Amino acid sequence: MNILIAPDSYKDALPASDAAEAIAEGIRRAIPDASTILCPMGDGGEGTLDALLVATGAEGRETRVQDALGRPRIAAWGWHPETRTAYVELAEASGLQQLAQKERTALHSTTFGVGELIREALNAGAERLLLTLGGSATNDAGAGMLSALGARLLDSQGRDLPPGGAALSELAELDLSGLDPRLRTLEIEAAVDVDNPLLGHRGASAVFGPQKGATADDVATLDAALGHFADLAATALGEDHRDLPGAGAAGGMGFAARAFLGATLRPGIELVMEQVDFRHRLAGVDLVITGEGQLDGQSLAGKTPIGIARAAKAQGVPCVVLAGRLGQEWQAAYAEGVTAAFTLADGPMSLDDALSRCGELLVDRAENIVRLFTAHA
Template sequence: MKVVIAIDSFKGSLTSNELGDSLETGIKKVYKDAEIIKVPIADGGEGTVEAMVEGTKGQFIDINVHDPLMNEIVAKYGILGNGKTAIIEMAAASGLPLVPVNKRNPKETTTYGTGEVVRDAINRGCREFIIGLGGSATNDGGLGMMQALGFKFLDKNGNELGQGGKILGEVAIIDDSEIMEELKECKFLVACDVDNPFYGPRGAAYVYGRQKGADDNMIIELDNGLKHLAEVIKNKYGKDISDLAGAGAAGGLGGGLVAFLNAILKPGTEIILEEVGLAKYLDNADFVITGEGRIDFQSVMGKAPVGVSKMAKKYGIPVIGIAGCLADDADATHDYGIDSLFSIMNYPITLEDALKPENAKKFVTKNAEEIFRLIKVCETKFTK
């Protein structure tokens, strides 16, 4: 029996690695000699750094950076086991939870801290980057991040501009003469699971600005600023990011990364599964186990479990889905390669108790055991 476990974390409860260990314990109560291969995965959002670093035996780095309001904080990122690839969640330095509700103002907030993280990784020898977008407190088009890397943005009088979304409409000159020399050697992959353009009705400001503290007038101002910046970028670099799918992610950081650093935007799950090399573990596997905290109709929209199931189906491998919660519409995943679904909940319990790691581990282990007991019964019956 060969089982590949590629399961996303149960947010707020168990990491991908902890789930893998619990599932292995349950399986081996039935198939003691089973070959279990655990591949930590994520979809580019919360938990991605942990899954990738642990999965490649890399290292975590804690550094002092500036938060969206330029206060000093400690942010964590990862360097993968190859020693040259940094994996960064922009929310670690520029995320919305870092800003108190009464201080949220995308005219002031900046992605400068994310740039500081990239700069630190470059100084440690990294030349390949995976950056996860999402959960930002910012709407600065990535200008803050670029400032941390040596870019300067000047107004029409040649004066250097400050921080935040308020400078978008004032940028007249992009000065890249003093950027980090090493940037020319760097490659950036950006995990982006939204298709919003840079500006407009579906752009960064209109769709995400309000949750970051913008009122109606500010949203219009920010949107006009992004439109202006896109034109300045086009004149400087010949790149039109205005309608680029994903350019509006993280307050326009997606577009800024493409414009200034030649980044490539790809679905997070696609990047992660390629990076961990899931395909190489699937040969001759009998089952694949995947899942996440909650499986519902949204799981088919770029989430990690369906990415795993699609890959497994190319090899003709049955896929078992495990979740803390199965929504009524979870069966939509059957059309995307997940053959059977199981919730780990064995009896009524409060959400608070269900999220406790010790309870979740117990439930995962027990359900894995029972699933594979059934498999063994079927194997015995139908191979007679």
């Protein structure tokens, strides 16, 4: 029996590589001689870099950058010298998971560290960049990133704006003359795991701001500030990208990547599947097991399990999802190729218990699923 194991990370619990190992252990308990293909995945969120490094054989490198609050941090990135390709994960520099709950401030967090990683990739000689945009602690529409890459954002007195999205309400001049010229020839693909626009009720601030510490008043402040930024950007660039699907990803980083860096925005799971040659890996497979922390109706917008299920469905392979939680409207996943979905919990438990036992629960659930699958076969 050939089983392809392709989970995303389980947020706050296990990276995708460890999750894949746990699922494989459960399979071996049920079928000791099963053939397992481990293929850790990601859709652009935190942990996607690890999946890309495993899949491509790229070198893992580290660079000292600023985190979302301007503090020093060592951030990982990937370098593939043969193809001159750099892999940069926003969450490594400006990730939400690096901040304690009380530290989260959507008003003032910055993407400056992401710009530092891109600059390091340019220094290495990058000709192509794959930038993943999930898991951000920021809502500054990429303003910090632009500053790190040489742009200047000035107030009416000619002073540089302080970090954060709220400060963009005071933006009077957007000076792009110092933007690193090497960006003009850098081919950039940005992996996004949402299709939200920059502004409005589905925009970056309204939908994702609250999880980054924004109150209702903060959301209104940020949406207005990002709208002002988009107005000046449209004037400076001669084109307006605020309504582009994915522009609202990572607190507006999708907007900045497209508008200022000329990036192509693509669903993250599609980009990662392309990098790992996922459809080739499906050949001859009897079952696919995937999963992540939560499966719900929003997963259809581009989350890993749905991308995996769609690919499996196209080749007639059953696909099982192991989720930490099944949220509202998760049943919509059936139409996308999900054969069955299971939660990990084996009884009532606290979130802390669920997180600490994630690996153990994955092992048990995978064993049970494969026992059932083989009994049916």
